[in-house]
Amino acid sequence: MAMLQITGLTHSYGGDHGVLGGIDLTVPDGRLVSIVGPSGCGKSTLLRCIAGLIRPTGGTLTLDGSPIDGVPDDLAVVFQDYSRSLFPWLTVRDNVALPLRRRGMSRPERRAAAQEALESVGLPDAGRRYPWQLSGGMQQRVSIARALAYRPSLMLMDEPFGSVDAQTREDLEDLLLQVHRTQKMTILLVTHDIDESVYVGDRVVVLNRSPARVHADLDVDLPASRDQIETRGLPEFVRLRAEVGRLVRGGGRSPGAEPADTGTASDIVTDE
Amino acid sequence: MTAAARPRDLAGRVAGGLLHRWLPPAVLVAGWEAATRAAESPFFPPPSAIAARMRDLWFSGPASRLFLSAEAGDSIAPSLARMGLALLLSVAAGVVLGLALGRSERALAYLEPLLQFARVIPPPTMVPVFVVLFQLGTQMQVASIVFGAVWPILLNTADGVRSVDALQMDTANAFRLSAAERIRFVIVPSALPKIFAGLRLALSLSLILMVFSELLPGTSDGLGFQLTYAQSASDVPTIWAVIVLLGVLGYLFNSILLAVERRVLSWRRGTSNSQ
Numbered sequence: 001m002a003m004l005q006i007t008g009l010t011h012s013y014g015g016d017h018g019v020l021g022g023i024d025l026t027v028p029d030g031r032l033v034s035i036v037g038p039s040g041c042g043k044s045t046l047l048r049c050i051a052g053l054i055r056p057t058g059g060t061l062t063l064d065g066s067p068i069d070g071v072p073d074d075l076a077v078v079f080q081d082y083s084r085s086l087f088p089w090l091t092v093r094d095n096v097a098l099p100l101r102r103r104g105m106s107r108p109e110r111r112a113a114a115q116e117a118l119e120s121v122g123l124p125d126a127g128r129r130y131p132w133q134l135s136g137g138m139q140q141r142v143s144i145a146r147a148l149a150y151r152p153s154l155m156l157m158d159e160p161f162g163s164v165d166a167q168t169r170e171d172l173e174d175l176l177l178q179v180h181r182t183q184k185m186t187i188l189l190v191t192h193d194i195d196e197s198v199y200v201g202d203r204v205v206v207l208n209r210s211p212a213r214v215h216a217d218l219d220v221d222l223p224a225s226r227d228q229i230e231t232r233g234l235p236e237f238v239r240l241r242a243e244v245g246r247l248v249r250g251g252g253r254s255p256g257a258e259p260a261d262t263g264t265a266s267d268i269v270t271d272e
Numbered sequence: 273m274t275a276a277a278r279p280r281d282l283a284g285r286v287a288g289g290l291l292h293r294w295l296p297p298a299v300l301v302a303g304w305e306a307a308t309r310a311a312e313s314p315f316f317p318p319p320s321a322i323a324a325r326m327r328d329l330w331f332s333g334p335a336s337r338l339f340l341s342a343e344a345g346d347s348i349a350p351s352l353a354r355m356g357l358a359l360l361l362s363v364a365a366g367v368v369l370g371l372a373l374g375r376s377e378r379a380l381a382y383l384e385p386l387l388q389f390a391r392v393i394p395p396p397t398m399v400p401v402f403v404v405l406f407q408l409g410t411q412m413q414v415a416s417i418v419f420g421a422v423w424p425i426l427l428n429t430a431d432g433v434r435s436v437d438a439l440q441m442d443t444a445n446a447f448r449l450s451a452a453e454r455i456r457f458v459i460v461p462s463a464l465p466k467i468f469a470g471l472r473l474a475l476s477l478s479l480i481l482m483v484f485s486e487l488l489p490g491t492s493d494g495l496g497f498q499l500t501y502a503q504s505a506s507d508v509p510t511i512w513a514v515i516v517l518l519g520v521l522g523y524l525f526n527s528i529l530l531a532v533e534r535r536v537l538s539w540r541r542g543t544s545n546s547q
């Protein structure tokens with residue numbers, strides 16, 4: 001039962017060389033897949049294609065078997081540029097509650113759901129304030145709360161923890177794991193933090209430099225219940241982290257030689 | 273908060289602000305009074321005489337009617353009603369059309385030259401056309417105000433709508449907001465600063481056009497009518513009284529609009545630094 005299926009996805013913004021160079025990726029229902037790759041390689045572009053916000057120049061994208069044409073239903077996105085994606089004229093609570101109008105919830109229900117989501121990201125008292133009154137890390141958590149309150153079946157997160165401090169970041173990673181377990185949503189998480197990609201992911205997909213392709217696709221063979229200290233000490237975690245790090249840097253070091261690159265990565269786990 | 277902690281500072285600052293604000297006009301009026309008294313020209317009555325005439329004309333009524341006289345009901349009230357109605361129609365038409373145009377790149381590309389053309393036509397030159405289209409009197413007056421005041425609102429709204437942040441639209445799309453929700457929660461709020469800028473222009477235009485429209489045939493009341501009547505009767509103090517009243521009204525309306533704008537756009541206080 002393949003939920004998200006991407007084949008031969010290419011995209012170019014109109015320049016002479018493409019950003020995505022034929023991405024193949026299958027994400028089964030209810031998985032949490034981390035996506036890593038050098039900055040500027042096209043991770044955000046990939047997420048925008050999946051979200052139906054840009055029409056890719058080539059390839060096919062299907063969600064539950066039907067082609068993605070426009071924004072899929074039941075989708076939430078945490079944009080990389082979180083501060084610009086919050087509406088400055090709405091309070092924090094109204095920002096989080098706005099998408100819930102589609103859920104047929106009453107005003108008190110929407111407010112309660114927004115408050116609950118804000119509490120879950122550690123912002124119980126921010127509801128009445130405006131986004132611009134909050135720090136960058138707090139704004140980022142508001143945009144995560146907005147996605148969580150929506151309870152989507154597919155959640156796309158573009159470097160969602162980039163601006164929060166280390167302690168909060170670990171809390172949010174654990175929150176994400178818990179939400180993923182209890183709400184059975186499919187999550188694609190783009191991150192530049194290699195540790196994080198292994199810690200939260202069922203799988204880690206490594207993209208190489210543009211035009212981006214799937215450089216490696218590794219299964220994370222760690223126990224489902226994870227712990228910040230214990231899991232990070234496991235030999236398998238350490239091995240995977242080194243492996244992903246090597247792959248990301250390898251992709252970055254030789255941008256012009258993708259075919260040879262893919263060949264040398266002998267321990268790639270392909271998903272077929 | 274810091275000001276509240278030091279009330280004496282606050283009082284000093286308020287007094288200072290009032291002084292800064294009112295000292296120049298007070299000096300000006302005093303100078304004007306002195307000069308006109310010295311000159312004794314029949315065409316330039318002193319401000320005290322103008323004020324007295326204003327009081328006699330409009331503000332000599334009973335306290336129960338806020339001191340407004342019957343004359344005020346014949347001149348100020350119809351003028352303000354026309355201006356208010358015309359401004360309301362201009363805002364409604366300007367915002368709705370501006371939203372439609374701003375959302376459609378192509379419609380705007382086609383219509384922009386036409387709009388810019390229509391905008392620079394002085395409303396007085398359209399009077400012969402309006403005579404055919406509208407009844408003399410209120411219809412005609414309101415039409416000529418609207419024809420002048422609608423453009424800044426329309427063009428500014430379209431401009432504001434066009435410059436909605438792309439990522440904010442992406443967010444609205446990603447969460448699949450309905451068209452109505454998009455307009456209400458994303459497009460209008462982000463275009464509102466521009467709409468208010470258009471509204472300020474429209475307000476001063478509509479005051480000017482109100483006077484103009486009351487010079488048209490078929491007018492029997494209003495400040496413009498009073499002005500022409502006083503002119504034909506060589507009633508110089510009344511002419512000045514109308515002029516001063518128009519200035520005061522313009523200032524008052526603009527202050528009210530600014531206060532409303534500050535309230536409605538209060539969220540911008542925090543973001544204005546970054547914009």
Ligand SMILES: Nc1ncnc2c1ncn2[C@@H]1O[C@H](COP(=O)(O)OP(=O)(O)O)[C@@H](O)[C@H]1O
Nearest residue numbers: 013019037038039040041042043044045046210
């Ligand atoms: N809207 C756009 N128009 C033109 N080029 C773009 C646009 N968005 C991104 N790009 C380019 O596409 C490439 C990939 O960008 P992006 O997907 O944001 O990468 P990443 O998220 O991996 O850092 C970059 O070279 C970037 O400059």
Ligand SMILES: [Mg+2]
Nearest residue numbers: 043044080158
């Ligand atoms: Mg990115």
